[in-house]
Amino acid sequence: MEVMLSIDGLEKSFKDKKVLHNISFDVRKGEIMAILGPNGAGKSTTIRNIMGIMYPDAGSITFHKYGGKEIPRHKIGYLPEERGLYKNVKVMDILLYLADLKDYPLDKAKERILMYLKKFDLEGKEKVSIEELSKGMGQKVQFIGSILHEPELLILDEPFSGLDPVSQELFKEEIRSLADQGTAILLSSHQMNLVEEMCDRLFMIQKGHKVIYGTLDEVKTEYANFKCTINGKNQLHDLEAIVDVERVEQHDNSATLYLSRDVNPSKWLRLLPEHLVINELKINRVSLHEIFIDIATGKNLLQEAGASNA
Incomplete structure (x- = not known):
């Protein structure tokens, strides 16, 4: 499959603390790639470097053969872990604003907004302000905002957090559909059961270092x-x-x-x-959850039974 995003030798430090050590992986067209790790492992720093919120000290990030500040970020969708929409703005207005930021045609955006509101059980909410929505509804609106402009690369940071089971299924179906249509998806989540169910490949980071990289079957075969x-x-x-x-x-x-x-x-x-x-x-x-816990706690019991993939 065509490589859409390539991370090569990424390094980042804050003052005297190095938080990323030679991080390399890629995300391919039409695949769901998971980036995993315990809190503080370096996932968010990696994602923020990809999004241009900060820049690495060393290494390269390439998207469509563009690098650094030349990356066409209007072709990237991003759902951050820290949710945040203007509370006193109406749903339609905030989504049109987000589409405009991505240089997406507003007439087409409006049609897609109405389609997505119906799909996510928000039909008739376009004139409701964000502060009037429940937390789950607000999360659906922000998710719509991340995919509205038909991104070629979609980065989802904890997309299922706080969602009820029905809404989780809606998100899962849409994420799979986007991948089937060719969108490259980088997904970060602590819900290992969903990662195991959805993702084609995974990259796990611990204390800024790569510890796992490959398909789920490859990881399980190598680990135990x-x-x-x-x-x-x-x-x-x-x-x-x-x-x-x-x-x-x-x-x-x-x-x-x-x-x-x-x-x-x-x-x-x-x-x-x-x-x-x-x-x-x-x-x-052995489940992905068990592998994650084994690495995150530093027990390495499963590696003793299998072979190290570090």
């Missing part, structure tokens, strides 16, 4: 293989003695067995001792 959860009252030493079990986490009558790399699950299941108490059994790959 499978885990098996057994519900039943068993002795810890019996579980630890099972072949190809690297580590066991036991809570009451439930135990999670983390398996060795390259284990074949179907063959491994046949080797389970007959005396084990199994009321329920589930075997699957």
Whole structure:
């Protein structure tokens, strides 16, 4: 796929503290790329450099072969984590203002605003001021403002924060639709279940350094293989003695067995001792949430079971 945004060797310091260390990744046309990391990891600094809110000390940012101050930012949509719209301005007026800032034709913008208001269950709200809307409604308006001008690159910083499940589904459907139409999407979120469900590739940053970069399958294959959860009252030493079990986490009558790399699950299941108490059994790959927690807390337990992708 065509590379729309390329980040190469990005570095940034604030006074004596270096917050980005040689950060490199790309975002391709028609893909949803996740940028992940705990608070303070450097995600927001990276995004602000891409948006030209600040500029890196070293490295390059290229969009459509343009770099630095030459990047055509009217072709980029941005939903910041810190929401903020003029509260005493009507919905239609603020959205037309945002479209005008992106040099988008206002007649076409008005048509698209009415279409999106209907799609996001805000039909008839165009003359309502922002301060009269609920928090969720306001978030929908700001999301509309980020996609109204048909951006080629869309940057979404915590787009699902504070949304109810129905609104989350609306956002997910629209984000997928935009990617299907060729929009390159860079998405930052702490909701790992949604990232795992939606994203094609991911880049994880920790303390300003890259720790993960690749597709979800590549990350899971590199990080760890499978885990098996057994519900039943068993002795810890019996579980630890099972072949190809690297580590066991036991809570009451439930135990999670983390398996060795390259284990074949179907063959491994046949080797389970007959005396084990199994009321329920589930075997699957380690989740992105578990990988995120493992890295963010510095435990590196999963890396010990698999292979480092740092």
